[in-house]
Amino acid sequence: MVDLADIRAATEGLPRSYEVLVRDRIKFRVGQIVYLAVAPDELSMGVGFPKEERDAAIAAEPxxxxxxxxxxxxxxxxQVHLDAIDxxxxxxxVLDAWQMCVPKKVAAEYLATHER
Incomplete structure (x- = not known):
């Protein structure tokens, strides 16, 4: 099971990313766009994900x-159950969600110098 420390480690150093607390929810943003939000009980998280792929992902791994x-x-x-991922x-x-929020050039520069 991953936890909040793992989430923070995964988001650390991502250009333009920052953490905020909004109504008891820890959220990670790029500008005003939220790309990850941790549930108050820290058992699940919401993450940016292509809408057209959502139903298939849920059906494949409910x-x-x-x-x-x-x-x-x-x-x-x-939404993702944290006890179901490593x-x-x-x-x-995290990287896929973050890439949906930053300019392609920013993502390409980061990914060129960091392991996926």
């Missing part, structure tokens, strides 16, 4: 992924 609340379904977002998969989810 123990890992679940739908966001109805008001968030219009966004490019998916640090490698966490890092992949």
């Amino acid at each position: 123990d890992k992924f679940f739908r966001p609340i109805p008001s968030d379904e219009r966004f490019r977002w998916i 640090t490698t998969e966490l890092r992949e989810l």
